[in-house]
Structure formats: structure tokens, C-alpha cells
Amino acid sequence: MMMRGASADAYAATSAALTGAGDAGTVGRDLFGVADLLRAEPALRRVATDASIESEAKAGLFREVLAGKVSELALAAVVVAVSQRWTASRDLADALERLGVVSVVQSSGGEAGRLEDELFAFGQVVQDNPPLRDALSDPARSREDKSRLLGDLLGDKVLPATVALVQQSLSGSYRTVGVALADYQKVASEVRGQGVATVRVARPLSDADRQRLADALSRSYEREIHINVVVDPDVLGGIRVEIGDDVIDGTVSSRLDEARRRLAG
DSSP states (O other), X not given: OOOOTHHHHHHHHHHHTTXXXXXXXXXXXXXXXXXXXXXXXXXXXXXXXXXXXXXXXHHHHHHHHHTTTXXXXXXXXXHHHHTXXXXXXXXXXXXXXXXXXXXXXXXXXXXXXXXXXXXHHHHHHHHHOHHHHHHHHXXXXXXXXXXXXXXXXXXXXXXXXXXXXXXXXXXXSSXXXXXXXXXXXXXXXXXXXXXXXXXXXXXXXXXHHHHHHHHHHHHHHTSOEEEEEEXXXXXXXXXXXXXXXEEEEXXXXXXXXXXXXXXXX
């Protein structure tokens, strides 16, 4: 999510309002709920982002609508948010969702690394399971039905923060559940001040090899790098590393492809 112009300033102001004490997990889920409400109610969204309406009036409206339904800290952040000027009306809901993700990540405390791994792992499950992917993208199935499906799959096997983010991936604010989970993992890494590398190998890495690779990438990028390992037999051997727009391809398959291109040329 890229906020530009006035929306970037509004996002920063809303984020600053979340510095008080509170249950970060509850605050995050509350912000998800408000973001969902704004997307579902265009009239309310238009009022919230209408620069011609006095900030005090908008703040009063949202205090009335949300009183007793969300935590005090979440309400305070929403009041700040609707008092800001937004470049596009959709930016308000997007910003609240993003801040909700940040809050949920913070609620995982020292287990944020595990949270990242679980988000990535479940994203791979969705990607590699066409029936599940189709069920989650089926417009004929209600969000509640999809939520129950995910609840049955996850159970108590993962962190509460993982469950909250996987459930939020059903909101429809992203093109697919997989795209949402990938973005949430990036947010989790940003909260921890890390980068994310997707590493493709033919066989699983040992713990020692994984740590050596993480250390080498961290030195190169001058910050900690969280590694997602994808075992892909098509790479044949070697390793392919993707960090943002950077690609380091040392796989056997890429070298064979290069050799074929040279022969064909």
C-alpha cells in the first residue's frame, strides 16, 4: 500500500494516535472492523472523507456510530483519521486496515518471526491447493462460510495473530487471499525492521545453511533479512533469491536456459 500526498500525512497522523496503551490485538481487529464498515457503507465513507464537512462533525458522528463497539484506542485513531484530508476516499479504509495489520503484528510480541513464517506457510498452502483457492475466491460463498473454512483449517495450530490476519485476508481489499497474506507478511517484516527474501531451492535447506544465507544477505543489505524457503524441484540445483525487485539467480535451470539461448542464437 502506497499512500501519496495528503493521504500519506493522514496515515502518519493516524498512526501516531495509536501510541497509547491498549491491547494491540483487540485494536487491530477493531480497525479491521471499521475498515470493513467503510467499504460496505459508501455513504458513510463519503462523509468520512468529505473535506467540506467540519472535522468536529465527522468525529462526533463516528463517536456515536462506534461507541461501545470498539476499544477506546481504536476509536481515538478513527476520530483522528476522519479529521484528516485524504487524497482518495478509499485510502481511509486502506489505511485503517494497514494500521490494523501493524497492531496485530505487534500483539505477537516476541513471536513475530513465527507469525511471518505462518503467514508464508499458509499462503503456500492456498497457492498449492486449487480447490481451497477456488473456495476462498468463490463469490457465491459468503465471507462467514469462508471464515468457518479457514477456522477449521487453522484451529489452534497457529498464533492468534495469524488467525486474525488470515481471516482479514477475506475482506476483499486485495485481489486474492494469497496477495493479501504476502502483503501482511511484508508489513510484519517492516514492523520488525527487516527485509523479506524468497529463496527457491531444489531441496530443503538445513538450519545451518539457512542461517548462513540469512547472515550473508543481512550483511549485503545492511539489515536483517527474513527468509522464506520454497522447495521447487524445477530449479534442479543451486539457489534463487528474490528480495523486492532484486533477483539473484544461481540455479542450474537458469544456467541451462542461458546455454540454450546462446545455442539458439
